[in-house]
Amino acid sequence: MADKHAERRGEHDLAAPGPDRIRNVVLVGPSQSGKTSLVEALLAHARVITRAGSTADGTTVCDTEDAEKSHGRSISLAVAPLVHRGVKVNLVDTPGYVDFVGDLRAGLRAADCALFVVAANEEVDEATRTLWRECAEVGMPRAVVISKLDHPRADVDAVVAQARAALDGKVLPVYVAGPDGVSGLTGLITGGDDTDDPRRGELIEAIIEESEDEDLMDRYVGGEEIDATVLVKDLETAVARASFHPVIPVCGATGVGLAELLDLCVDGFPSPLEHTSPDVFTPAGASVGVVACDPGGPLVAEVVKTAGDPYVGRISLVRVFSGTLDPDTPVHVSGHFSSFFADGAGHEDHDEDERIGALGHPFGATQVPAARVVAGDLGTVARLSRAETGDTLSAVDRPLVLKPWSMPDPLLPVAIEAATRSDEDKLSQALARLAAEDPSLRVEHNAETGQLVLWVMGEAHADVVLERLAARHGVSVEQRELLVPLRECLAGPGRGHGRHVKQSGGHGQYAICDLEVEPLPEGSGFEFVDKVVGGAVPRSYIPSVEKGVRAQLERGLRNGYPVVDLRVTLVDGKAHSVDSSDMAFQSAGALALREAAEVAGVAMLEPYDEVRVLVPDDLVGPVMSDLSARRGRLLGNDNVEGGRTLVTAHVPQRELVRYAVDLRAATRGAGTFTRTFAHYEAMPEEQARQVTPRLHH
Known part of the structure; x- marks a missing residue:
């Protein structure tokens, strides 16, 4: 049995x-579209795992962390490699739920091509459309996989038609499923003599174009x-250069299409x-251009994901763009987010030399030991204590330094x-570690x-962060109502008299002044203006x-918030030769x-943000009504390609x-x-009366 396992490995x-x-x-697509099940089916088809999800020698490779199990969905990136016809295929499974877009973006960075997975019983959602457009902008080759052919409500033809309508470019089926959806596929190019099939004619014309x-x-x-053979070769060329996007029906349960x-x-x-x-840049910011994918070239690798392991410490998943990673060798770790993002994406710049530990090939939740990781491949690196997601190894x-990928702001x-108190002592360090792993988390x-x-x-992202704080770092926290930084200002002009006179035996206190205030x-x-005369x-x-x-x-005049935008004029006063x-x-x-503020009145100011909302055209009305209901002031809207509108308020x-x-x-x-922050504006008095006074410590 042992020899058999060795042979299989x-x-x-x-x-x-x-x-x-x-x-x-x-692999990208909506939550519950079947991406993870498809990966497992492909691994089983390639005889890497059993149908139960284990390797031949019993190692579980498609395991997930406890938080992922409790949420019932994939929440993190996972890599599963297989070998097909002598070619190593690294399957990068990404979360479909929008809260975990950080791992989705990392998966796109790690890959060279994308499979868009759409369930045969679902529709192409807006998030899939948006991601398709982003991949198109960078020229990433794409194909569409129609999954779950065995679902009772599967309608492959309807989903194919919708995908063609929703996704830009030449999106055409190259295979068609049998009448029952699970009996097998027929190739439209090589599958028979049905030259009257309009789908075949359309496909051939598209390939020839x-x-x-x-x-x-x-x-x-x-x-x-x-x-x-000519058509197939031209098809493959068009797919590789991202000008044609084949659609393939697949059923993981029956093996059809795998x-x-x-x-x-x-x-x-x-x-x-x-x-x-x-x-590629130098740490000083000088452009180097791009690097060739050459195992003998200069080392350039990127940390696309970091994870904490309770036994071996931090594990870094890296994509090697140039050079070769060897175990137990020194590397330079660079993180320069501030050079590319205005706020540094919440990460401090850093440069340090570290010695990498053991190398591995990522295999789900485990790592298979690796002698080296060459350019173009994905690997795991142990014991890089300072490396964060998005850092460069060289x-x-x-x-x-590689220019990091962009991330939508966490909002x-x-x-x-x-x-x-014990949790307080550990909280900062625990959050720093989580932020190093997750670029979509900001700590303020x-x-x-x-x-x-x-x-x-x-909300799901928040739940996972708090669960990881407790499970990985033993830190318990409590949520509080978010406070918005308010301001106070004078409602009008006023005059005040300040008398501070105390005689209690011995040295007294004596000071009198008169002030005029105006907004x-x-x-x-x-x-502050001095208009005192006569000393x-x-x-x-x-x-x-x-x-x-x-x-x-600074202490405030009404609810304890800072007072802004006023002139204070000292006009008169009195002093004592001894007690002042x-x-x-x-x-x-x-x-x-x-006293002057009591005369003038004090208004509350609240911060306003400029909000830019991008929505499909048919949702513009409800979105604008909602913004108005939030006391927003609409500034306009602009048409955007793809049937969308940008609303500003x-x-x-x-x-x-x-x-x-x-x-x-x-x-x-x-x-x-x-x-983005816009300005401060007077708060309606009805709202101002509901403001909780700020406590000063």
């Missing part, structure tokens, strides 16, 4: 001989029967040799605090509100009055300001706390938005 040796014998294929042989169309129109799908991956999809690397004597804020320590805020992609336009800040307030104490006023402005002091005039200044931040969740629900996931 030899048949499926995961060490690729070279980049030309590698295919990195990412993509052919580099300019005479082929004339020959076809002239009635010549084009040899199938062999044809693997043949497509090997013959139609490009090897890493045909994939251009991301832009040679110590030639450090380089759901969740305020938390440690449950106990809001200096104005004093809150610790996690910015996440959605200034937004953004003017604070002005009523000695020159040495005028700065004391201003200091007391400034301190009171710096502290006395500070107190008198604060008292005079508070200024909306109070207090009304946007849960907008990421609400917009997704209202548009069935079709709407997205961005937000």
